[in-house]
Amino acid sequence: xxxxxxxxxxxxxxxxxxxxxxxxxxxxxxxxxxxxxxxxxxxxxxxxxxxxxxxxxxxxxxxxxxxxxxxxxxxxxxxxxxxxxxxxxxxxxxxxxxxxxxxxxxxxxxxxxxxxxxxxxxxxxxxxxxxxxxxxxxxxxxxxxxxxxxxxxxxxxxxxxxxxxxxxxxxxxxxxxxxxxxxxxxxxxxxxxxxxxxxxxxxxxxxxxxxxxxxxxxxxxxxxxx
Numbered sequence: 001x002x003x004x005x006x007x008x009x010x011x012x013x014x015x016x017x018x019x020x021x022x023x024x025x026x027x028x029x030x031x032x033x034x035x036x037x038x039x040x041x042x043x044x045x046x047x048x049x050x051x052x053x054x055x056x057x058x059x060x061x062x063x064x065x066x067x068x069x070x071x072x073x074x075x076x077x078x079x080x081x082x083x084x085x086x087x088x089x090x091x092x093x094x095x096x097x098x099x100x101x102x103x104x105x106x107x108x109x110x111x112x113x114x115x116x117x118x119x120x121x122x123x124x125x126x127x128x129x130x131x132x133x134x135x136x137x138x139x140x141x142x143x144x145x146x147x148x149x150x151x152x153x154x155x156x157x158x159x160x161x162x163x164x165x166x167x168x169x170x171x172x173x174x175x176x177x178x179x180x181x182x183x184x185x186x187x188x189x190x191x192x193x194x195x196x197x198x199x200x201x202x203x204x205x206x207x208x209x210x211x212x213x214x215x216x217x218x219x220x221x222x223x224x225x226x
Contacts, residue, residue: 002117003027005046007037007063008079009055016182017050020106023164026113034058038066046074047122048113053080053091061094068095075116079104106182107157132167135212135226139163146205153205158183162198166214166224175221 004026008014011032018028029044031037034055041049049067053060064076078091081102091099098112132139138147144160146153155163161183166174180195199214199222206212212226 001025001027002047002113002122003029003044004113005029005031005037005040005044005049005051007031007034007049007051007055007060009033009052013181016178017106017109020182021110021113023168024110032056034060034063037063041067042070048075048077048116050077050079050109050113053078053082053087061090064091064094064096073120075113075120077109077112077116103181105184107161132164134163134167134206134224135209137206137209137212139167148208151208155205159198159201162195163202166202166222170224170226173217173221173223177221179221 004021006014006017006021006028008017008030009032014030014032018030021028029040029046031040034051035057037049037051037055038058040046051060051063055063058066060078060080064078067074067076072095075097076095077098077100078096079100079102080087080091088099097116100109100112132141134146136148139145140147141160141164144155144157146155146163162179165179165182176192176195180192184194203214206214209226213224215223215225217223
């Protein structure tokens with residue numbers, strides 16, 4: 001199981017990233033500023049560092065520079081809203097292995113983390129999750145499959161991720177904005193329409209068990225009940 005040091009001062013985004021990575025089997029240590037990030041790096045010896053650039057107390061570039069003085073091999077991914085080519089170049093010059101511009105999807109971040117860990121031959125996550133029961137259905141999250149008796153549905157990555165979040169919040173409201181930021185990286189109208197399409201697909205997949213429903217909670221989000 002790989003350990004990720006996340007250095008991000010934006011609390012809401014940090015929580016989304018942390019939850020998303022932990023659901024995929026990573027262990028996540030979070031620091032809210034650069035100095036705390038440096039302290040955790042020295043204390044916990046993570047497998048990879050994901051750091052924002054605009055940080056209080058010690059900015060991400062300075063943090064990256066210090067990390068490289070102390071460790072030449074640990075993967076370092078910079079997160080930033082800054083898009084100037086000079087900033088990207090500086091990030092790589094200071095020893096960054098990758099550079100991800102905000103807003104981004106959690107899927108993209110996970111793929112980049114896994115690529116860096118694979119490069120060093122490090123494990124990327126924990127053993128597969130046990131299949132989950134949703135009414136009469138069996139949901140194999142890591143295999144992205146939904147089964148009912150002899151019928152098996154192959155899910156896309158985004159369908160599986162959305163169903164997992166609904167399952168984790170079963171009988172509770174899952175807010176649209178949380179899902180959009182987590183899976184699409186942005187909360188705006190066109191992504192919202194796309195989310196509605198994915199919810200409709202999941203309803204169709206689950207329609208053979210009338211006890212399983214995905215309810216609309218007007219103006220807030222969705223609720224999976226079974």
